[in-house]
Amino acid sequence: MTVNSGPTRPVVLGQNQYGKAENRVVRITRDGATHHIKDLNVSVSLSGDMDEVHYSGSNAHVLPTDSTKNTVYAFAKEHGIESAEQFGIHLARHFVTSQEPIRRARIRIEEYAWDRIEHTGRGAHSFVRSGQETRLTQITYDGSAWEVVSGLTDLTVLNSTDSEFWGFAKDKYTTLPETHDRILATSVTGRWRFGWSDDAQRMPDWNTSYEEAKKHLLQAFAETYSLSLQQTLYQMGARVVEHRGEIDEVRLSLPNKHHFLVDLERFGLKNDDAEGAVYYAADRPYGLIEATLLREGCEARIPVDLTNL
């Protein structure tokens, strides 16, 4: 066995992290015959003084990923899951404060929503997975500062009118007709960063904050008479920052889910609004409109590419 250690190395270790990804944890709490469900997918990523395990294979600083998985389940049992954010904060604090070599913990959580099935039978313990968005959060803790970035993905919305797109720049390749009435549809992926960064500051109410941020995104989408998806995006993100003092930065990624009027003239059919218009819902290619909205004076810290988050 070759032990690659010593002061000079031809290849130096760069950024590294490790942990157990995608721990699926479901917690049921019982309130008499009424049950409540929390359904999370939790990924733990730890970093710190981990040179030796990479260079020589010494595992002395390595808390096994298996232990991090067990911690997720034990914490769900012992402390409950009040919100994804609270649960992630608990885990991150535990790893950084209980293992000296671990200097930074990043906890990513996806939360799947369940609705109750309304029925006339016994008890309230039947659920149907909600088809709407997935709630997301990422907690990062380095022993002193916290960063909490929450958000959602797959929130699909559509306005069947009050959307125009005209007056755009044109070149010799432009064929798009100008329109004064079109469908505007998108599937919202968004992240928002909280101003909260240390224990001493009052912590936001994570669940209220999430519900309110989502409500503002939806209302802004519905209430904006749109001249472009870019304008709608700005209104959506700005509304969250304006109404939610705990949120300093919002990043939105909005695919333009194009709906094209089908040409039915070949069949002698006039395809217009009068008798109900028929559209072809194209899934690709799609315009992709992305931007960050920042509270004045705040720093942009959410990565530009949300697929890296």
Ligand SMILES: O=c1[nH]c(=O)c2[nH]c(=O)[nH]c2[nH]1
């Ligand atoms: O809202 C839009 N923004 C664009 O930038 C764009 N480009 C395009 O072809 N259609 C649209 N729609």
